[in-house]
Amino acid sequence: MESIALNLDELAKLRKILSENGVSKAFLFGSVVTKNFDPDKSDLDILVDLEEKDPLKRGEKLLSIWDEIEFALGRRVDLVNLESLKNPILIEEIHKSKVLCYDREGEKMDV
Numbered sequence: 001m002e003s004i005a006l007n008l009d010e011l012a013k014l015r016k017i018l019s020e021n022g023v024s025k026a027f028l029f030g031s032v033v034t035k036n037f038d039p040d041k042s043d044l045d046i047l048v049d050l051e052e053k054d055p056l057k058r059g060e061k062l063l064s065i066w067d068e069i070e071f072a073l074g075r076r077v078d079l080v081n082l083e084s085l086k087n088p089i090l091i092e093e094i095h096k097s098k099v100l101c102y103d104r105e106g107e108k109m110d111v
Contacts, residue, residue, distance in 0.1 A: 004028055004099060004111050005037035006044075011101065011111065013072045018048070018102045021065045025049040027098035028111070030078075034097070043076035044069070047094055050081060058083070
């Protein structure tokens with residue numbers, strides 16, 4: 001099990017929001033999964049895979065999820081969608097550090 005900068009209550013709130021909003025999988029990445037996380041300065045980086053495939057509805061859903069997570073956890077969130085990633089360098093960096101935090105199908109989570 002990976003060590004992350006979220007407590008169990010925050011992780012439970014995050015998973016509830018993801019489960020209620022059509023997310024099939026979600027990964028934490030960036031400073032939240034490293035020792036460099038600063039609760040006062042760092043944002044929460046989350047990569048999501050949405051079930052919604054219509055681009056307009058997917059965009060609306062992402063905004064809603066982003067807003068709910070920021071409100072529930074009281075911290076800034078950087079939410080990215082798997083389908084919208086185009087930068088190969090960013091994709092590689094995300095895949096190096098990503099930690100599975102939610103899976104609708106029940107795959108064993110890393111946290």
